Amino acid sequence: MPSAISVKSLRKSFGEFEAVRGVDFEVAAGEVFGFLGPNGAGKTTTINMLCTLAKPSGGSATVAGHDVVTARDEVRRHIGLVFQDPTLDGYLSAEQNLRLHAELYGVEKAAVAPRMRQVMEMVGLWERREAQVLTFSGGMRRRLEIARGLMHSPRVLFLDEPTIGLDPQTRSSIWGYIRQLQESEEITIFMTTHYMDEAEFCGRIAIMDHGEIVALDTPEALKEGVRADRIRIETDDDGAAIEAIAETFGLEATISEGAVSFAVSEGEEFVPRLFAELPVPIRSVSVSRPTLDDVFMAHTGSTIRDAEELGRGDQKIAAQMLSGMKR
Amino acid sequence: MSTAAAPVVRVHVPARSWRSELRAVKIVWYRELIRFRSDRVRIVTQLVQPLLFLFVLGAGLEQLSSASTHGVDLKTFIYPGILCMSVMFTAMFSAASIVWDREYGFLREMMVAPVRRSSIVIGKCVGGATVAGFQGVIMIALAPVVGVPYSLTLVLGVLALQLLLAFSITAFGVMVAARISQIQSFMGVMQLVVMPMFFLSGALYPVADLPGWLAVLNRLDPLTYAVEPMRTLVFAHLDLSSAAEASLNPGVTWFGWTVPVALSIFTVFALGMTVLAIAIWEFNAGE
Numbered sequence: 001m002p003s004a005i006s007v008k009s010l011r012k013s014f015g016e017f018e019a020v021r022g023v024d025f026e027v028a029a030g031e032v033f034g035f036l037g038p039n040g041a042g043k044t045t046t047i048n049m050l051c052t053l054a055k056p057s058g059g060s061a062t063v064a065g066h067d068v069v070t071a072r073d074e075v076r077r078h079i080g081l082v083f084q085d086p087t088l089d090g091y092l093s094a095e096q097n098l099r100l101h102a103e104l105y106g107v108e109k110a111a112v113a114p115r116m117r118q119v120m121e122m123v124g125l126w127e128r129r130e131a132q133v134l135t136f137s138g139g140m141r142r143r144l145e146i147a148r149g150l151m152h153s154p155r156v157l158f159l160d161e162p163t164i165g166l167d168p169q170t171r172s173s174i175w176g177y178i179r180q181l182q183e184s185e186e187i188t189i190f191m192t193t194h195y196m197d198e199a200e201f202c203g204r205i206a207i208m209d210h211g212e213i214v215a216l217d218t219p220e221a222l223k224e225g226v227r228a229d230r231i232r233i234e235t236d237d238d239g240a241a242i243e244a245i246a247e248t249f250g251l252e253a254t255i256s257e258g259a260v261s262f263a264v265s266e267g268e269e270f271v272p273r274l275f276a277e278l279p280v281p282i283r284s285v286s287v288s289r290p291t292l293d294d295v296f297m298a299h300t301g302s303t304i305r306d307a308e309e310l311g312r313g314d315q316k317i318a319a320q321m322l323s324g325m326k327r
Numbered sequence: 328m329s330t331a332a333a334p335v336v337r338v339h340v341p342a343r344s345w346r347s348e349l350r351a352v353k354i355v356w357y358r359e360l361i362r363f364r365s366d367r368v369r370i371v372t373q374l375v376q377p378l379l380f381l382f383v384l385g386a387g388l389e390q391l392s393s394a395s396t397h398g399v400d401l402k403t404f405i406y407p408g409i410l411c412m413s414v415m416f417t418a419m420f421s422a423a424s425i426v427w428d429r430e431y432g433f434l435r436e437m438m439v440a441p442v443r444r445s446s447i448v449i450g451k452c453v454g455g456a457t458v459a460g461f462q463g464v465i466m467i468a469l470a471p472v473v474g475v476p477y478s479l480t481l482v483l484g485v486l487a488l489q490l491l492l493a494f495s496i497t498a499f500g501v502m503v504a505a506r507i508s509q510i511q512s513f514m515g516v517m518q519l520v521v522m523p524m525f526f527l528s529g530a531l532y533p534v535a536d537l538p539g540w541l542a543v544l545n546r547l548d549p550l551t552y553a554v555e556p557m558r559t560l561v562f563a564h565l566d567l568s569s570a571a572e573a574s575l576n577p578g579v580t581w582f583g584w585t586v587p588v589a590l591s592i593f594t595v596f597a598l599g600m601t602v603l604a605i606a607i608w609e610f611n612a613g614e
Binding site for chain 1: 335336337338339341343346347350351353354358361362365366428431432433435436437438439440441442
């Protein structure tokens with residue numbers, strides 16, 4: 001199968017600041033590809049380059065078979081975009097927003113009405129088509145943006161944080177559309193997210209940190225690669241337990257959500273030793289497989305939340321540089 | 328869901344052509360109309376200022392100036408200037424919507440579309456001109472109130488001049504909007520430009536025998552070249568004494584040479600096209 005997206009040593013800098021430091025990856029046609037990382041890791045900059053919104057400082061990329069620099073319009077014609085920030089005209093009705101999009105993309109006149117009905121029914125907004133977008137909730141707007149991004153039957157749909165700030169119900173329905181699309185439209189989906197639980201739904205994920213891709217594989221393979229199960233125990237004296245774990249096994253444990261938790265390579269085999277050797281009484285124990293959070297931790301040395309705190313400084317600089325460019 | 332069973336409507340997006348560009352211009356223009364129609368407050372508020380100038384200022388100053396206007400009502404005299412003013416403000420607000428669009432993200436939707444940026448800018452300017460044209464028509468309808476009789480040539484001529492002026496002002500506003508991302512700053516800049524332009528243009532006074540500095544600024548003001556043809560057009564439909572005509576509409580002169588009306592109109596057109604070209608260039612270069 002030909003690649004829907006092919007990226008070779010792509011880089012982007014804003015003055016001194018290197019937002020993307022040479023990334024390589026391929027996305028196959030029909031794949032759901034997740035781009036994971038804390039804010040400020042360079043995800044949005046990468047997506048902007050792939051959507052022809054930013055010019056790469058180096059390297060090359062093709063999307064739907066067209067080069068993002070030399071065949072900008074060809075790329076634009078074949079991609080759908082749903083941005084992090086809303087880009088709807090609130091004063092127009094839902095229908096008018098989609099119609100405007102269809103006109104801008106030159107969708108054949110005869111196809112506009114049936115296609116509009118199809119995408120709006122998919123996101124459950126067909127009944128509200130005549131309402132002004134201003135009256136829509138955040139979740140409805142995001143759904144409408146997804147419908148709009150699909151109006152011209154793009155080959156690749158870019159979703160930049162499609163579920164950020166949405167309630168769980170809307171989040172799960174958005175994932176429903178994504179799966180439905182994958183089955184019915186042979187579309188490639190490229191999405192960024194920093195929700196680890198959502199990344200699980202992607203066919204493959206790339207973890208980006210400080211402008212580089214630090215890991216790229218299926219979620220399962222990434223989790224297996226960590227080789228660390230997480231053990232959580234409830235004890236009578238958590239402080240003493242943490243000390244004892246450090247002394248007896250040389251492991252670093254932390255308290256999270258009211259339980260002592262730590263990582264070991266072979267969880268099941270470790271539990272008997274734990275009971276035999278830990279001087280503090282244990283009330284309950286659970287062993288869990290690594291999550292993508294652990295994967296992220298393993299590759300970047302911090303949890304995604306901590307990384308965000310750290311990344312914020314960099315991001316500020318980038319934002320300042322961006323606003324400087326506009327002037 | 329019912330859609331699972333329905334066949335997928337697959338859309339083919341044809342390669343870019345002049346027709347697709349034209350569709351883009353048309354839809355951007357159409358959006359301006361939809362938005363203007365739904366914004367009734369704006370339609371009313373933007374009429375207030377020209378009406379204040381025309382009736383309050385006109386009637387008030389009439390007390391002072393009746394001696395020197397050769398029997399012509401001051402309101403009649405400033406009417407051509409007000410015809411220009413009314414479309415200027417509306418056009419300025421149309422251009423301001425680009426700044427709103429950027430703030431609310433909608434500009435991005437237009438910028439990533441596979442059409443030329445020039446199509447979007449032109450659509451916006453044509454939209455601004457059309458919307459201003461509606462305001463213009465209301466002002467034209469007031470003609471008999473200030474002693475100017477209706478006639479087909481008057482209505483069509485005034486409207487054509489108004490559309491040209493509104494297009495140029497919108498283009499100017501879009502050019503400014505390309506560099507300004509905050510609505511407050513944009514409004515500030517426009518006020519700073521539009522008000523002096525209006526006061527310097529001779530909309531409120533005849534442009535002959537002005538003090539030297541004012542004469543220079545007046546000749547440099549682009550709006551002068553819109554007000555002068557407008558006044559000539561309106562006066563052509565009035566029965567004025569030659570003395571009144573000579574003192575109230577002396578014509579714009581460059582070093583003693585009277586600028587023909589056609590050249591004045593062309594000046595507005597040429598400046599409009601120049602700012603349009605700069606606006607397009609800015610939007611092509613940016614983002």
